[in-house]
Amino acid sequence: MQLTSVIRRAAQVNPKGMATVYKGRQQTWHEFVERVAKLGGALQKLGMKNGDRVAMLALNSDRYLEYFFGVLWGGGVIVPMNLRWSAAENAYSINDSGIEIMLVDENFAAMVPAIQENSECLKTLVFAGEGEIPPGMEDYEKILGASKPIGDANRSGEELAGIYYTGGTTGFPKGVMLSHRSLYVSNLSSCREFCMPDGARYLHAAPMFHLADGAASLAVTFAGGTHIMIPSFTPEGALEAIQEHKPTNVLLVPTMIQMLIQHPDFEKYDTSSLTTIMYGASAISEAMLVEAMTKLPHTKFVQAYGQTELSPVATILPPEYHVTEGPNAGKLRSAGKAVGTCELKIVDEDGNDVPTGTVGHVTVKGPITMLGYWNKPEQTAEALQDGWVYTGDGGYLDEDGFLFIADRMKDMIVSGGENVYSAEVEQAVTKHPAVAECATIGIPHEKWGESVHSIVILKPGETATEEGIIKHCHDLIAGYKCPRSIEFRTEPMPLSAAGKVLKKDLRAPYWVGKERNVN
């Protein structure tokens, strides 16, 4: 199982098709393979040896895809840098994984000095952006032009292919080690689950550094398809790219879908090429789905749930369950069913299976699991037990085998000895007609340990009272699950790069000087 074999095969089965389309540039798969083989050689000349980690800190572009495969072709390991992180955080991951070579574009070149200041190992910078080459940096096109295409280093199987740093919504960044095997198998499977036709056209609108988009990248490569990139998501940019380049598939988070379909000029664009929208990070609300399906009548929706540790897809909610009526209705809030490449178990604190319908820890086993966390044997032992990845999510399976995520285990609220899952509270609160968004956290309470606290953003022009929302919840869920306090917020929720609400940031002001008791 060799990730680079997939691009050679794409060149064979789609010799006339384009590999990448970015701004004014495009290239065939044959040209792409040639450039990848040159980049592998250029990186080796810069000192990259077998298994060496190479970073990239850049917005989306065709070169990001060349970086993925060029590093692997030359025997290296990719470490895509999180674009939301500060220089200090990026320096941490560079030092942690011992990176000597980093590619950077014009959007992040200014951050480089601050990273270098904090880094012990970073030696070589390659400027892969547009415009003037900053001093002290190698010119991407120049080193590529000076290199001959080299033979594939032939890393494969259990060998390390990428390290993806995940701090995500909780704790200290950890480098998730993914093998050629896990990425290969996961994306071979996703090619079917994401409804990618042969020769699919995929729009990179989500950030390529994140594995959610990275996974779709590989799936569309298995389909021998075409990669279309925009530097980063804006509703206008995405709509223009859809109209001009006619992608069939795109991966978005629900917030992006909302921004797209609610854009005032949405109707002016031709979006009929889109056959499938994959989305993840959070469930889609019934109201938004109905709106999206009305505005995109030819488009199917697929939800994916997973995490970096699972390369990343664990469950899929297929298109036929994106309905509000009929025998398939009622699954929209679920994360779907286990994909073919994974076994899924819900376990209690002792690791035993819990009954159907009971919330427990979501665990996953299969060829899609990570090798472990880079240099973190303790955290690895905790997350990866007997081949099972402990996701850190609480959830339950219904009698049809659908997974419902109740909460991050660490976001679960323990109030008066009862477990309260924030997702359930949030669903109740957002059913209030005036509420646009809600995030629910546990805040310290002397008697109960934690008390249920909901942070609410109202719809424009709407009003509501704390009392009114709490009363509304009492009609829908058990009393101990109802918020005891409501906080009205006007600015957007803090989001991770994957589009998840950063509850630790929401919780932080309440817990200053106090220790939260989490497993």
Added chain:
Amino acid sequence: MQLTSVIRRAAQVNPKGMATVYKGRQQTWHEFVERVAKLGGALQKLGMKNGDRVAMLALNSDRYLEYFFGVLWGGGVIVPMNLRWSAAENAYSINDSGIEIMLVDENFAAMVPAIQENSECLKTLVFAGEGEIPPGMEDYEKILGASKPIGDANRSGEELAGIYYTGGTTGFPKGVMLSHRSLYVSNLSSCREFCMPDGARYLHAAPMFHLADGAASLAVTFAGGTHIMIPSFTPEGALEAIQEHKPTNVLLVPTMIQMLIQHPDFEKYDTSSLTTIMYGASAISEAMLVEAMTKLPHTKFVQAYGQTELSPVATILPPEYHVTEGPNAGKLRSAGKAVGTCELKIVDEDGNDVPTGTVGHVTVKGPITMLGYWNKPEQTAEALQDGWVYTGDGGYLDEDGFLFIADRMKDMIVSGGENVYSAEVEQAVTKHPAVAECATIGIPHEKWGESVHSIVILKPGETATEEGIIKHCHDLIAGYKCPRSIEFRTEPMPLSAAGKVLKKDLRAPYWVGKERNVN
């Protein structure tokens, strides 16, 4: 990558669906997993240890699928016996792989004494058929009933899962060793390539001992679907099963498709459930395709090419190329394009790539390749070089990346120093209006080494002369490729179990006492 994980996942995602439907019996996936875990235990009680080979000699049934997974669950290795083989041939493969336990049904129980006479190792027979238990055999249901469900032996990855004996169209039987990895990856991929929907219903009409059907078995299990079995193919049996059990997918060889659609009662049956027919072993003629598409207007066709050594699929001709007009026409005689899990190269005698359009040796690399031949290091070294499987087939790639098989390398005719590929000759001959079938071989010739000889079956009621057919060919292909002699035959061509014409049998009478010079 563990084959048994796929049935546990099927039970989770399709808890109410049926795993198997056979005659009067059916069982859910939960019941199936339970019986598999019991069979694993029962086989261990009979002495099966980790890695032990266990055979089955039987027509298709639900128990055949239980055998596949029960042996693997208990830690064993499956060795499905070729139903076309004589007792001596079956004894050979039993001795070669050291089989102690064999399952047998009522159709093959009578062959057992003759096998035992020639076998050194066979100790235990389990009767998995219908009717009275023959003396000296264990009762399948009884040993299963007496066993508790055991835990999975957890073999996976590179560990041996099955040995498939292939003598096929050439030479001495060889035991192809397939790992959990190769079967898992190949069938995960086939699930998409074979257009298997979630919850697909698959009809086992082709023999389950053969990996062509075995592969579809695993692909439909990845889809969490339902296995419907008929003991063996008859057009009436298949039509009745299609009408009654409504399969969505079926794998057939072209001869079977022909028997089905040309059956006098075809129109009386409801065949509308069939969304996809996969076929292999040989290309489908344009005339037959048009007839099949007319009679099965809701059915797509997918051709697969491969061999046991490739677990087994290497290339696929997708539905959109099953057309006689439009931009996708002209590919029907091809074997399609490399599947996502394989790289495909056409090489000359020195192992170098040949140019597009040039015939060479078809070689394949990827996670779908065999581990090697059981106990045959020399043949393994010949067939598996630097990770590439040498298929033994001659073929070329066109400029769109489609593979055209010219010939088995061993069936290629060398006449006066020129290579003649029998497929090309056969296509020319069968374009003669009176010709139903043609097989072309090389026969000894003093001057040219070999001369081109075609064996022809005429259509009922038609007549033709040797001279007329040869003249017809001269209008279509180069002179040196035209048959020098024609033999008219009235009985059917000798076929392998996979439906391929056994050219070595056709050649044999001409080469008595002479040595054929093949690479």
